[in-house]
Amino acid sequence: MKGNKMDWNLLKRVVRQARPYRFLFFFCLTLAIVLAPLNVLRPYLINIMVDDYILTSDIAGLSRMSMLFIGVVLVTVLARYLFTYNVNVLGQSVIKDLRLKVFKHLTSLKLTYFDQTPIGTSTTRTINDIETINRIFTQGVITIIADLFSMVVIIAVMFITSWQLTLICLLTMPLMIIATYIFKEKVKVAFQKVRNQISTMNAFLNERITGMRIVQIFNKEEQEKKKFDEINTKYKQANLDSIFYYAVFYPVVEIISALSLALMIWWGAGAYIQDQVTFGALVAFQVYLSMLFRPLRMLADSFNTLQMGLVAADRVFKVLDTNEMISNEGAIGVERFRGQVEFDSVRFSYDGESEVLKGISFQIPENNTLAIVGSTGSGKSTIINTLNRFYEISSGSIKIDGIDVREYRLDALRNRIATVLQDVFLFSGTLIENITLRDPSISKEKVIQASKLIGAHDFFVKMPGAYDFKVLERGNNMSMGQRQLISFVRALVFDPDILILDEATSSIDTETEAIIQHAIEKLIINRTSIVIAHRLSTIRNADRIMVLNQGEILEYGTHEELIQQENGQYKSMHDLQFQAH
Secondary structure, eight states, rough: OBBBBBHHHHHHHHHHHHHHGGGHHHHHHHHHHHHHHHHHHHHHHHHIIIIIIIITTTTHHEEEEEEHHHHHHHHHHHHHHHHHHHHHHHHHHHHHHHHHHHHHHHBBBBBHHHSSSSSHHHHIIIIIHHHHHIIIIIIIHHHHHHHHEEEEEEHHHHHHHHHHHHHHGGGGGHHHHHHHHHHHHHHHHHHHHHHHHHHHHHHHHHHHHHHHHHHTTTOOOOHHHHHHHHHHHHHHHHHHHHHHHHHHHHHHHHHHHHHHHHHHHHHHHHHEEEHHOHHHHHHHHHHHHHHHHHHHHHHHHHHHHHHHHHHHHHHHHHHOOOOOBBBOOOOOSSOOOOEEEEEEEEEEESSSEEEEEEEEEEOOTTTTTTEEOOOTTTEEEEEEEHHTSSSSOEEEEEETEEEEGGGBOOOHHTEEEEOOOOOOOSSEHHHHHHHTOOTTTHHHHHHHEEEEEEEOOOHHHHTTTGGGGOOOGGTTOOHHHHHHHHHHHHHHTOOEEEEEEETTTTTTTTTHHHHHHHHHHTTTSSSSEEEEEEEEEGSTOOOOOEEEEEEEEEEEEEHHHHSTTOOOOHHHHHHHHHHHH
């Protein structure tokens, strides 16, 4: 939206979303045009019935006209039903496609976007804002066209019936236009506040509900309640502002409409006595006035609906226009990687200023295991994020089997790399669905075989329902160790060529660690592995160990080589951990 003006380019873009349903769009438009004369036909018939049949006592003719009147009403009702139903089908079809398009786009964005954008904001764009766009079709564009055309037809028929009565009735029209304009502007501002408050509330709720454990651990319930109360109050006030303008506008419209009717009766009665207008015209004009003021009153609401839909559309299209996407211009697709990994002078920064990786270079031969250790913020997780191309490096190159990762198709690259994170994310569903991620190509037999190989099968069969055990959101009904085992089986069933373990044992107890360690040993057989470790006991058998410090390689070698370096950081970390035991 550009200030207070309608953004026609934005409106065109919204309407273009209906292109796959253009037949339905034009069908609804045709119905809107047809309904205008059908609506006006009823008071026109009343005029004829009063003048030509009632006043002349032509009962037979009146009966025929009554049947015609009923027929017109039935046709109008049918057309109104078809219009209402199909315009809503059109709106729902468009927003279904748009919602899918937004979700697909979100899944292709860099992780940087999600680092910087609250989840609640993305949820609002995908659900609330797109639902508001629906109203552009159901209560906006087509409805406005229908109302405008209906008003033109009504006024035309009124002039044909009696131009004098029409002019008298239209004397109050300037007052109606002024009231409508003021109402439209006031409600538009109020609705914009409502949309902003909805977005703020969604973001707040999503974050607090997700982090409810922290809120309760630190006894911040009252504090968060006060914050929510502030947001909730602002949302309520924004809605009350819009309700206030409606509460004022509709009575004003009624007063203006009553004034117009009073003028019409006052002048029309005299004109009837002087035989300037017919009695049927006086009766019909009351209906004409009602039909004229109804769309005029609704136009203000329709324009606000249209503008609010465009505000929502602008937000949604900003998400779709976001170019924070990993380029997928690679053409190479592979069945398998040999697994040779090479980082050559790789530099990377999350914010474009502070470098997290400062020109690091290393190689991992195929089927070898590289362990990475270092303090928090040293760049360990960044290495695996850039290898997977979740983030794009600033300079240098990352190669797999001698080919730059940017030359591989993104799906081909990620299909052959599996990552086991420290914080395992589980979805609502069954245990087996969380392992296979609903991939139909992975059979239950394969899952069971992988679980037995890793040593997780006995754990899983003890759960109620075994592999059909219902996992709650984020795996809240499972222990950290059980969740970790699921992530290991998940990695194994996808049979990756390169395996990444990101501090996979840092949050589990010692007993479970032994099982996880066994799982790691099974997983890394015959595949290239990168293990980020907090507990050094889990990486002793790695082929090479790399010590990172502030984005630079401080030490590199085998466990035996590094442990012998006097004053070495790895030796200090090793001694500190094992002295603690």
